[in-house]
Amino acid sequence: MKIRELRTKRTKLGADARAIMQEAEDAGRSMTPEEEIKFDKLMDERDGVDKTIERAERLEDDDRNDDIENDDKPNGGRGGDAAMGALRAYVLGGRSVLTDAQARALNAGHDPEGGFLVAPQQFVQDLLKGMDDMVVMRGLATVHQLKTAESLGVPTMDSDLNDADWTSELETGTQDDGIRFGKRELRPHPLAKRVKLSRKLLRNAVLNPETLVRQRMEYKFGVTAEKAYMTGDGNQKPLGLFTPSPSGIPTSRDLDISTSGTGFVNGPSGSSADDLITAKYTLKGGYHRNARWLFNKMMIGAVRKLKDGEGNYIWKAGISDDQGDKILDLPFVMSDFAPATFGDGDYVGMLGDFSYYWIAEALTFEVQRLNELYAEKNQVGFIGRQEADAMPVLAEAFVRLQSNDVV
Numbered sequence: 001m002k003i004r005e006l007r008t009k010r011t012k013l014g015a016d017a018r019a020i021m022q023e024a025e026d027a028g029r030s031m032t033p034e035e036e037i038k039f040d041k042l043m044d045e046r047d048g049v050d051k052t053i054e055r056a057e058r059l060e061d062d063d064r065n066d067d068i069e070n071d072d073k074p075n076g077g078r079g080g081d082a083a084m085g086a087l088r089a090y091v092l093g094g095r096s097v098l099t100d101a102q103a104r105a106l107n108a109g110h111d112p113e114g115g116f117l118v119a120p121q122q123f124v125q126d127l128l129k130g131m132d133d134m135v136v137m138r139g140l141a142t143v144h145q146l147k148t149a150e151s152l153g154v155p156t157m158d159s160d161l162n163d164a165d166w167t168s169e170l171e172t173g174t175q176d177d178g179i180r181f182g183k184r185e186l187r188p189h190p191l192a193k194r195v196k197l198s199r200k201l202l203r204n205a206v207l208n209p210e211t212l213v214r215q216r217m218e219y220k221f222g223v224t225a226e227k228a229y230m231t232g233d234g235n236q237k238p239l240g241l242f243t244p245s246p247s248g249i250p251t252s253r254d255l256d257i258s259t260s261g262t263g264f265v266n267g268p269s270g271s272s273a274d275d276l277i278t279a280k281y282t283l284k285g286g287y288h289r290n291a292r293w294l295f296n297k298m299m300i301g302a303v304r305k306l307k308d309g310e311g312n313y314i315w316k317a318g319i320s321d322d323q324g325d326k327i328l329d330l331p332f333v334m335s336d337f338a339p340a341t342f343g344d345g346d347y348v349g350m351l352g353d354f355s356y357y358w359i360a361e362a363l364t365f366e367v368q369r370l371n372e373l374y375a376e377k378n379q380v381g382f383i384g385r386q387e388a389d390a391m392p393v394l395a396e397a398f399v400r401l402q403s404n405d406v407v
Contacts, residue, residue, distance in 0.1 A: 135226035188387035193220035238390035256404035270406035293332035344405035352398035362387035
């Protein structure tokens with residue numbers, strides 16, 4: 001289906017969902033259980049179309065960029081074919097089938113027996129693009145690729161100056177020595193994932209064997225990284241957004257949101273909608289331009305049904321293809337690995353400018369082929385190894401929502 005047709009379908013699904021909500025609003029009531037089921041079904045389908053459009057647009061951009069790059073390179077920009085061909089031979093047959101030229105194309109790593117080879121840059125770039133499609137945070141965060149340095153220092157202001165002084169033309173104000181700078185450090189940590197494929201699949205698959213390996217690693221690395229970006233404890237792994245820490249987002253950036261233990265609430269004892277409004281204006285206005293709500297998909301389903309004090313739904317459907325759905329006029333993103341429980345004291349979501357979540361990655365990506373470990377089951381194993389770290393670098397760019405059971 002073409003992108004234009006997908007956008008048309010997306011618009012219709014949004015209009016149908018909005019019509020259900022509008023009918024309830026016009027009647028001065030909440031949606032009935034039957035309407036909620038139909039509404040949720042339409043929105044789930046619309047979310048799926050959104051993801052398909054995003055992937056299709058990314059493919060178009062990649063094709064366009066490849067065409068531009070190929071026009072600027074001799075022989076159609078096929079200089080990477082030797083490395084990719086060597087990787088294909090290695091995936092199919094292991095180190096022993098590589099010629100000396102193919103081994104050099106892969107820049108043999110530290111294992112003289114050929115257990116480790118450095119994957120070609122094209123393979124790594126395609127894998128990282130695939131990870132961006134599968135998970136949320138890497139596409140929103142600031143990603144630093146470390147070519148030579150072992151770590152990335154992040155300057156922080158531990159204490160600030162006092163306010164300026166009103167003074168005369170010839171005076172300079174009082175001296176203030178209060179400003180103090182600190183430094184956080186992002187140090188890429190090893191990350192490894194294992195993939196198994198049958199020998200028959202490698203021989204007979206329509207896709208190139210390196211593509212099969214890459215697609216499985218996209219999922220494995222993407223899921224592992226996204227979990228850490230959400231809830232990692234910072235110990236030899238990223239420091240997550242939902243992990244309270246003085247080095248990331250402290251508890252001072254937490255804001256209570258009224259819940260019932262099983263969901264958000266609207267009632268005399270507390271209003272989740274009012275708490276979301278408070279969260280929006282707790283975040284400084286300078287961050288609103290790039291700010292997004294972050295929730296688990298289950299939480300989004302609950303937020304879509306919340307009303308403000310005037311009885312209006314705080315969720316609004318996008319009015320055009322280039323303007324997505326919003327909550328209190330701010331866009332939102334969903335992650336399957338964001339918190340999904342309403343226990344008292346649990347985190348349920350957040351609002352923030354996620355460009356202030358920094359990811360540091362070492363460029364080298366190693367692939368190891370396990371020839372004998374799974375031979376009994378006629379399978380071949382592959383281990384991918386990468387190094388990465390991540391953390392929030394500016395606490396005030398985030399407001400984290402914490403469940404407060406009021407019912």
